[in-house]
Amino acid sequence: KNQVEQSPQSLIILEGKNCTLQCNYTVSPFSNLRWYKQDTGRGPVSLTIMTFSENTKSNGRYTATLDADTKQSSLHITASQLSDSASYICVVSPRAGGTSYGKLTFGQGTILTVHP
Amino acid sequence: DSGVTQTPKHLITATGQRVTLRCSPRSGDLSVYWYQQSLDQGLQFLIQYYNGEERAKGNILERFSAQQFPDLHSELNLSSLELGDSALYFCASSGSRTGQEYYEQYFGPGTRLTVT
Numbered sequence: 345k346n347q348v349e350q351s352p353q354s355l356i357i358l359e360g361k362n363c364t365l366q367c368n369y370t371v372s373p374f375s376n377l378r379w380y381k382q383d384t385g386r387g388p389v390s391l392t393i394m395t396f397s398e399n400t401k402s403n404g405r406y407t408a409t410l411d412a413d414t415k416q417s418s419l420h421i422t423a424s425q426l427s428d429s430a431s432y433i434c435v436v437s438p439r440a441g442g443t444s445y446g447k448l449t450f451g452q453g454t455i456l457t458v459h460p
Numbered sequence: 461d462s463g464v465t466q467t468p469k470h471l472i473t474a475t476g477q478r479v480t481l482r483c484s485p486r487s488g489d490l491s492v493y494w495y496q497q498s499l500d501q502g503l504q505f506l507i508q509y510y511n512g513e514e515r516a517k518g519n520i521l522e523r524f525s526a527q528q529f530p531d532l533h534s535e536l537n538l539s540s541l542e543l544g545d546s547a548l549y550f551c552a553s554s555g556s557r558t559g560q561e562y563y564e565q566y567f568g569p570g571t572r573l574t575v576t
Contacts, residue, residue, distance in 0.1 A: 387462065387550050387567030388503070433502065448565070450503040 347371075348436050348451035356457045361424055365454045367417040367434030378435040379408050379419045382453070388433060391419070424458045431455050463487065464568035466551050472574045478539040481571045485532055485553030491515070492534040493565060494526055497548040509534055541575045548572050 348369045357363050369377070376395045380388035392401045392408040394417075400409050405428075407420045421428055434451040463486035473479055485492050494506040496519075505518035509528035520526075523541075528534040538545060549572075552565040 385548070385570070385572070387464075387552075387569050389462070389567070390564055393564065448505055450505075452502045 348434055348449050350432075350434050350451035350454050352454060353452070354455040354457070356459060357424055359424060359426055359458050359460050362420065362422045363424060363456065365419045365421075365432050365434075365456070367419070367451055369415050369417070369434070369436045369449070369451075371436040371438055371449050373439040374412065374415075375437045375439045377408075377410055377417050378437070378448075379406070379417075380433040380435060382431045382433055384430070391432075421456075424456075426458050426460060429456060429458045462566040462568060464551060464553050464566050466549075466568040466571050468571060469569065470572045470574075472576065473541060474576055475541055475543060477541050477575075478537065479541065479573065481536040481538070481549055481551075481573075483534045483536070483551030483553075483568060485534070485551075486555075486566055489553035489555045489566070490532065491554045491563075492528055492532070493552040493554070494520075494534070494536050495550040495552065495567075497550060497570075498544075499547070503550065506536070538573070543575050546573055546575045 351366045374396050378393045379391040382388040391403050391406050394401050394410045396412045405422045410417045431453040433453040436449045465484045467482045490511045493508045495503045497503045506520040507526050508516040512528050523539050526536045548570045550570045551568045554563040554565045
């Protein structure tokens with residue numbers, strides 16, 4: 345069964361600090377991996393998308409890395425801000441074709457709280 | 461604002477009832493996806509439509525059905541509602557024209573369904 349596991353489940357940091365969130369997946373074959381930010385009660389918003397051939401991608405203070413060999417990804421947030429408080433969700437997409445099309449597999453998310 | 465609209469924002473109904481959730485995709489997007497997010501669970505893929513045709517099915521119950529109309533808006537019908545159906549229901553759209561799920565999915569604000 346395709347799975348996406350995220351750690352930690354929750355994290356509390358002080359404003360201005362850096363943090364790293366982890367994602368391990370078993371989805372195979374694999375097309376791309378996405379990180380989403382979801383504010384409470386709102387729809388997820390994409391931060392990064394990486395194909396299996398990419399190993400890093402940045403979006404402002406967010407940097408995602410991908411190791412397709414070990415099936416691991418991380419999201420690094422630098423100089424955190426209060427507005428970074430949200431759930432961060434790792435999402436893996438299987439390769440196109442057949443019945444796997446569109447079936448994104450979502451992790452449970454890491455709840456990040458940034459304190460002043 | 462993702463450009464995806466969902467109505468209603470909130471819905472409160474009783475067990476056994478039937479409701480319809482509506483989604484309008486971003487202008488030009490042909491694919492619409494429906495997701496369910498329960499309190500203690502991550503996002504679960506329900507179903508995808510592409511240009512009016514069902515493209516992929518996820519963990520959608522038989523009591524649930526969806527369709528996409530010629531103007532590309534979509535409706536998710538939930539019937540014989542149970543307490544456990546209480547959740548946030550998200551719609552997302554993407555501009556995939558070749559069937560590649562790499563295309564970014566843009567999520568709507570969601571409909572919060574409460575079954576009492």
